[in-house]
Structure formats: structure tokens, C-alpha cells
Amino acid sequence: MSAKEKKSKKTEPQPEIDEILESELDPSEEAVAEVDLRTTIDRLQRLQAEFENYKKRALRDASVYEQRVSDRLILEFLPLYDNLERAFQSFASNQDVDTLVAGVEQIFGQFKQVLENMSVTPIPVESQRFDPAIHEAMLSVASDIEKNMIIEEFIPGYTRDERVLRASRVSVSQGPALSEEETK
Numbered sequence: 652m653s654a655k656e657k658k659s660k661k662t663e664p665q666p667e668i669d670e671i672l673e674s675e676l677d678p679s680e681e682a683v684a685e686v687d688l689r690t691t692i693d694r695l696q697r698l699q700a701e702f703e704n705y706k707k708r709a710l711r712d713a714s715v716y717e718q719r720v721s722d723r724l725i726l727e728f729l730p731l732y733d734n735l736e737r738a739f740q741s742f743a744s745n746q747d748v749d750t751l752v753a754g755v756e757q758i759f760g761q762f763k764q765v766l767e768n769m770s771v772t773p774i775p776v777e778s779q780r781f782d783p784a785i786h787e788a789m790l791s792v793a794s795d796i797e798k799n800m801i802i803e804e805f806i807p808g809y810t811r812d813e814r815v816l817r818a819s820r821v822s823v824s825q826g827p828a829l830s831e832e833e834t835k
Contacts, residue, residue, distance in 0.1 A: 727765050727768075727769070728765065730761070731758055731761055731762055731765065734754070734757070734758045734761065735755075735758055737754075738751055738754035738755060738758065739751075741754065766809075769811065770811050770812055771809050771810070771811050771816065772809065772810055772811070773807050773808070773809055774786070774807065774808035774809060774810055774815070774818070774819045776801045776804045776807075776808075776819050776821055777801075777804075778800075778801075779800070779801050780799055780800055780801070781799045781800070781801055781821070781823045784815070785808060785810070785815055785818055785819065786801065786808065786818055786819045786820075786821050786823075787808075787818040787819065787820045787821070788821060788822070788823045789805055789820050789821065789822060790822035790823070791822070791823050791824075791825050792822050792823070792824060792825060793824075793825045793826070793827070794824045794825070794826075794827070795827055796824040796826075797824060797826065798824055798825060798826030799823060799824065799826075800823070800824045801819075801821045801822070801823060801824075802821070802822045802823065802824050803821060803822045804819055804820070804821050805820040805821065805822070806819065806820040807819055808820070
């Protein structure tokens with residue numbers, strides 16, 4: 652649709668407007684009603700256009716905000732990457748395994764500190780009862796341990812500000828295995 656067609660479409664009276672204008676009004680009231688109605692319609696159309704522009708701007712702003720948050724996160728981890736790179740370069744030049752291991756241990760400590768600064772905490776699993784809200788059962792194993800107790804953690808889980816980022820993947824006790832005599 653061309654711009655002329657759009658413009659001419661806007662100025663054509665709508666059927667509802669025609670009905671209002673054709674109602675029994677004296678000529679002066681009719682002119683006032685037509686002007687008021689046209690003004691109201693123009694305002695509504697402008698408001699609709701402004702709202703559409705607001706929605707587009709809000710989406711654009713949210714995208715920019717998301718990029719900035721990602722950039723801040725990357726900046727937190729770049730020093731760890733740099734230190735790992737230095738550790739491997741040092742190992743390549745002097746082949747000292749003990750120094751490499753000590754360097755990686757320090758980097759691991761830095762990594763742990765970054766997670767703590769971001770309020771990321773590991774989900775405790777040792778001597779814990781299985782909770783499907785924070786644990787994911789990978790195996791169910793018959794054992795001497797009480798039923799629904801966690802036996803082993805395969806992959807640690809983490810929370811941040813009371814929200815589960817990743818559930819702990821664990822094996823869970825089915826309780827003591829029943830002997831053949833007990834099942835009869």
C-alpha cells in the first residue's frame with residue numbers, strides 16, 4: 652500500500668463515524684461532533700504508533716542490557732583464562748609439572764572465588780535426603796543405607812540466591828534389598 656493510499660484511507664470516515672454523523676444533530680452540533688471525533692481518532696492513532704515505537708525501543712534496550720550483562724560475566728572470567736594460558740606457556744618452556752599443578756590449583760582457587768563473588772554455592776549432597784527440587788536421580792541403587800538417601804554425586808549442582816542453577820546429579824538408595832524369604 653502506498654503512502655497516498657494510507658493517507659487517503661485515514662481520512663475516509665469509518666462506518667461507525669458515518670452513523671454518528673448521520674444521527675439527528677443540528678448542523679452546528681454535527682460539525683463539532685465531527686471535529687471532536689476526528690481529533691479523538693487522530694489521538695488514538697498517534698498513541699498506537701507511540702506504543703509500537705515504545706515496544707520496539709524496549710526490546711532493543713533489553714537486548715543491549717543482556718549484552719552488557721554477558722560482557723561483565725566474560726570480564727570476570729578473562730583473568731582466569733589469561734592465567735591458564737600463562738601456566739601452559741610456562742610449562743611449555745620449562746616442562747616442570749609441579750609448577751604447572753601449583754599454577755592450576757591457584758587458578759582453581761581464583762575460579763572458586765569468582766563463583767563466590769557471584770553468590771554461586773554448591774548444593775550439599777553428603778548425608779542428605781533426595782530432594783527432586785535440587786537433585787536429579789541418575790541411578791537408584793539397593794544398599795544398606797536408608798531409602799531415598801543420596802549415595803553418590805556424579806555432577807555437582809549449584810544455587811544462586813536460593814535459585815537452582817543446576818541440579819546435582821546423584822545416585823539414590825532404594826533401601827536395604829529384600830531377601831527372597833522376605834518377598835514371599
